[in-house]
Amino acid sequence: MTALDHAEIRAMGPSLTESLRRRYFSSPGNTAISLVGGALLLWIVWTVLNWAVFKSVWTTPDGTSEVCKGIDGACWAVIHQRGRLIIFGLFPYEEQWRSTLACVAMLITAILSCVPWFWNALRLAMLWVVGFAIFYILMRGGFLGLLSVRPSEWGGLTLTVFIYAAGILVGMPMAIAFALLRRSELPVISGFIAGLIDGVRSLPLITILFAAALIMPFILPGWLQGDKIWRVIFGFGLFFAAYQAEIIRSGIQALPVGQEEAAKALGMSYFHRTTRIILPQAFRNALPPTINQFVITFKETSLVVIVGFFEVLASGNAAYGSGEWSFAYVEVYVFVGLIYYVFVFSLSRYGAYLERRMRVGQH
Amino acid sequence: MTNWKTIIACISATAFFAPMAAQAEIGSTLAGVKERGALSCTGHNGSYLGLAEVDDKGNWQGFDIDLCKAMATAIFGTHEGHLNIQPTSWAQRWPSIQSGELDIIIKSSGWTFSRDTDIGMQFSRPYLMASINYMASADTGAESAADLDGGTLCVQTGTTTERNAVEHAAANGYDIEVVPFEKTEEAKAAFLSGRCDAYIEWDLQLAVMRATEIENPDDFVILPDSLSAEPVAMVVRQGDDNWVDIANWLLSALMIAEKSGVTSANVDEMKANPPTPSVAKLLGATPGFGGQLGLEDDWAYNVIKTHGNYSEIWERNLGNGSPYGLARNVNGLIRDGGIMFPLVLD
Incomplete structure (x- = not known):
């Protein structure tokens, strides 16, 4: 069955409320299960959101954990x-920009090698040699004035x-x-x-x-x-x-x-x-x-x-x-x-x- | 954990019998360290609260780490740029030092027979006693173990701590009812919820637990009685006496300084006007403390100036200057009722 068939069937199918009714509320038993399940799902989502978002603390002004004392939510x-x-x-803290760039270089290399244009042995090899060289120079340092x-x-x-x-x-x-x-x-x-x-x-x-x-x-x-x-x-x-x-x-x-x-x-x-x-x-x-x-x-x-x-x-x-x-x-x-x-x-x-x-x- | 023991044993065996292709030469650790320009010391693969932690900027700190720094300072006059802290897992300690990747292990390692004999290690004198203590809830009003008479104790069954408690109670004439649990977490949770009057563990772990897991730390007290204690020492490769001497005298220097009242704050003054000949020698005002060890005469001055004496290192990392507020108790100097003592500097 092709994608087109699916779309056609969907277009011809029952309306949203009708399909909801058929799927979840077709009999008293089904309705009960749907309601209980839905309530449970809502409760879980609410609890997680409550913890992770509504009652959480996102930043610390002074670098200590004082802000998180006595809160119910997450201490981000x-x-x-x-x-x-x-x-x-x-x-080393002052050099962490190098680590950032190195990580980005490695990710870009990985992403580029997923692009079909690079899919031959020579291009891929070149890409990775360059990617690794950049990574290594940035991380290892010790020359070009970079701290080792x-x-x-x-x-x-x-x-x-x-x-x-x-x-x-x-x-x-x-x-x-x-x-x-x-x-x-x-x-x-x-x-x-x-x-x-x-x-x-x-x-x-x-x-x-x-x-x-x-x-x-x-x-x-x-x-x-x-x-x-x-x-x-x-x-x-x-x-x-x-x-x-x-x-x-x-x-x-x-x-x-x-x-x-x-x-x-x-x-x-x-x-x-x-x-x-x-x-x-x-x-x-x-x-x-x-x-x-x-x-x-x-x-x-x-x-x-x-x-x-x-x-x-x-x-x-x-x-x-x-x-x-x-x-x-x-x-x-x-x-x-x-x-x-x-x-x-x-x-x-x-x-x-x-x-x-x-x-x-x-x- | 049995798995790891087997692996360690295998690797140690390999380490023992394999031709030592790239080993640090026996007896020349100090020369090797000086040539490399840096001491390789243990860190942790993560954090071990109080002993090895990482601060916001990725710098190591903690009691064990400070001793690593002190060791590097003793050799080079400063630890800045002369100390490689190698993140090391528990299982990795022994093979890493055998292969020369580490020069010294300062990683909460207990001094045991098999480590001392089977796997070719040599230990310094203990720098810490891992003391087993009771923690009681403050409501009980207990100030020593004997005050727990008639009380209850949450323990994990079948552990040495349970045996420690039973033996200590029998020997000291108090009754304590043991409430056994299958797991540490269960025993701990039961204690915290008020099921028992007391809980038993290594005092550092108790202090960490009090500082980190308990809402109101003042509700619990660690009782001073030490029920049992395991010596924790620095570990080096067997066969380098000079290197062991340096480790031992580093620890002694820190304790002599504490005993004589030399601190990082007053060390310059003390060096200018030494109160005793022993302090004069310690700080390099009179020569003779460095040469025999292969160090500079003022090495102990540098260490104390930068890191303080034993007490300062303790307070900064485990004691009142830290979140843990752990009392010295058994780790105090003998004059303070503990069992720590410096060797004699003559």
Whole structure:
């Protein structure tokens, strides 16, 4: 049924009051349930609004929590006073404009790479190299007259976005390689990759992060260690790759065998077959689970707190963690929850847009 | 938490047997710190009230953090620009110090046998006693544990605190009826709603709870009796005696200063006219306190000038200058009825 049919039916359908009556008030039992349900819903909405808006305090004039004494509603003053801590973590206060710009640069890069014009390997690669360079220069500093800031002082939302973007960027090529290698005709290679994927998948992410951050320094020689943050991003990327590889492989295996055989018959090389015929269709098939994996991965960034990174949830914890504000943890968690919501919801909506664009749902 | 213990054990084992590729050399922590130009000390991954918190501008503060700052000041004369506070989770402490990412752990860490022996750590002398105390509602009028005679106590079942209370009551001849709860939160809620006369916990946690969870803090008092106490100490890698000496004498210097009445306010005057030879040596008016440790002779002067003596650090972060208002009690100097003492500066 097409969209047009829906619209026509709606236009021809009963009036609003008529449809309300039919749906909610068709019998005494239905009416009772509707009334009770409606009342309950109103009550919940009212309570939440009351807490969050009508009885809440939004700002603090003197930087203390005095204004929130004895109020029934939410104390958003904690966000007013400690919000910068949540967003920027331990980044030096006077330099936080750099963190803002870096975060914006990373977001713009992410948004631009969702624009179809950038969808070829060269443009995407250039975009991300430039995006990361800007981010790193702004955050790390140490030249061009910028104060040097160690990665252990990076924090808050900026760090979450960075670890996420970098982890996906490291993980995605790995995932494609894993997926292709697992289908290799050489049993040694396919067996090894299968073992690797299953091995990584059977470990909890937290163990992998812990090992990357804390065990690697014992094993790797000094010149190969790099900063802890890169090791953690690599671990994060590896974990993402193990799952994403299987998603891509499912996309590949859903293709009719004839596709590849036809390409072979036309004399296309392996590289051409893979990049022009197989992968584009595989990605299209695998789009819904891929978006799913992206969303899950975003939420999993909060685990880096266990190896001592001040990502947005940890800096939220620090924000209410003072004698002054410790009562306001609900407000802080609601705020952090909203941040996650904005990101994850945008991701889901973008996924839905892609699906419409590629008409995956039409198969 | 068992999971974490296993992981720590595994990692510690790895740390122990793996070829130490990039370790800080044993016995040279001070040299390494000086070369790097900064001390790496522990922060928290979030906030740990009173001990490690973050202020509005993202700066660390708290009792443990001040000791980190004092340590950096002792080495470099100032902590500004010479201190890296590494946000560190509980589980991450031991492997991080083994790998050389940290130089010292000042993170509310109890001195236990297995930590001391199994995982290759060495402890400084305790800088804090995590003391188990009663908190009573003010209506009871109780001023000491014995006044709780005939009263009720909300506890979480099967915990060491419950055993502490039972043993203390038996030994000191008062009766207290234990009301057991399955969870800490339940026990706490029951106490706050008036179900029991008293509640039992680490005194710092009690003070935090009183300051942050209770509408009217004056309704509750923390009783001074210490039922049990766990020593909390700084932790360093085993095998660097000089580094342990510095940690120990840093703590002693803070306590000597308190005992001799040297504060951040009067330290210049004290240095100009030292009342005793020991104070003269402490503040570097006469030489000899720095060289043996590999520090400048006036290191303790710098520390006290910037951060104050033990008492000032306590009051600022945990005591009357903080929201928690925690009394020293067992953490006082011996002359004040506590168990803290400086080593002898001869």
